[in-house]
Amino acid sequence: MCTNLALPHSAARSRIALQMLTLTRLLAGIVFLLSAAAAAVDALVFDVPSGTSKCLKEFLRGGVHSHMSYRVAEATSAAGSTVSVRVTGPGGEELHLTESVERGRFVFQAAGDGEYVACFWTPHYERGAIVSVHAQWAVGLRVHAEGPLAAVSTAKGSIDSMVGELKSLEDSVRFIHEEMIYLSEREGEMQRLNEETTARMHSFTLLSLALCAGVAALQLWHLKIFFQKRNVL
Numbered sequence: 001m002c003t004n005l006a007l008p009h010s011a012a013r014s015r016i017a018l019q020m021l022t023l024t025r026l027l028a029g030i031v032f033l034l035s036a037a038a039a040a041v042d043a044l045v046f047d048v049p050s051g052t053s054k055c056l057k058e059f060l061r062g063g064v065h066s067h068m069s070y071r072v073a074e075a076t077s078a079a080g081s082t083v084s085v086r087v088t089g090p091g092g093e094e095l096h097l098t099e100s101v102e103r104g105r106f107v108f109q110a111a112g113d114g115e116y117v118a119c120f121w122t123p124h125y126e127r128g129a130i131v132s133v134h135a136q137w138a139v140g141l142r143v144h145a146e147g148p149l150a151a152v153s154t155a156k157g158s159i160d161s162m163v164g165e166l167k168s169l170e171d172s173v174r175f176i177h178e179e180m181i182y183l184s185e186r187e188g189e190m191q192r193l194n195e196e197t198t199a200r201m202h203s204f205t206l207l208s209l210a211l212c213a214g215v216a217a218l219q220l221w222h223l224k225i226f227f228q229k230r231n232v233l
Helices: 002-037 148-229
Strands: 040-049 053-060 064-075 083-088 094-101 103-109 114-121 130-142
Touching: 040 053, 040 114, 053 064, 053 130, 064 083, 064 114, 083 103, 094 103, 114 130
Parallel strands: none
Antiparallel strands: 040 130, 053 114, 064 103, 064 130, 083 094, 083 114
16 A cells, blocks of 8 residues: 555656756746847946047947937036937947937947947036936847847747746746645655554554463463373472
């Protein structure tokens, strides 16, 4: 009977091991998807003194989608609380130009490999004035010939795939939890069965000892009567 309980117990452990392996593979797949779809984001705050410029450089691969948002974080003069921004490509071509703004953003697709430069300056000179700029430059997914909409579609597809993987992961975790509860119940049953079997074995042992003692006493009594009849005792 104990052997019959051990078989499903072992099978359940095998199922849990298989589910844990599947869980590990799902986690590895999700980490891979996140690594593939994650964007490299650089955020920083820098000062732009009036009459000078501050440039940020980023090396981009061709076809990569790039996005920058910027705003004036602090200014020492109310008259000089705006900035102008120009973005140029590897060949010096102008990709974005905005003048006298407090905040802005730009999005472009890198036409080819090279260094892309974003320069900030104050449009109006004021001696001693300093403007602090908060900028965040994000480099995202590679864009194919279909354009930015294809990149958005690709990103959405990656997100949908990750959502599906997470749902599968949730189902696997729920199954493992149920299997653990089942194993706990089976272990409780086996422990109770072992305790009952041990108690019965003790009872049978005591009964066997009492029976043996009774038989021995009966034999001694018989021998005593036999010898008394023969006048031996």
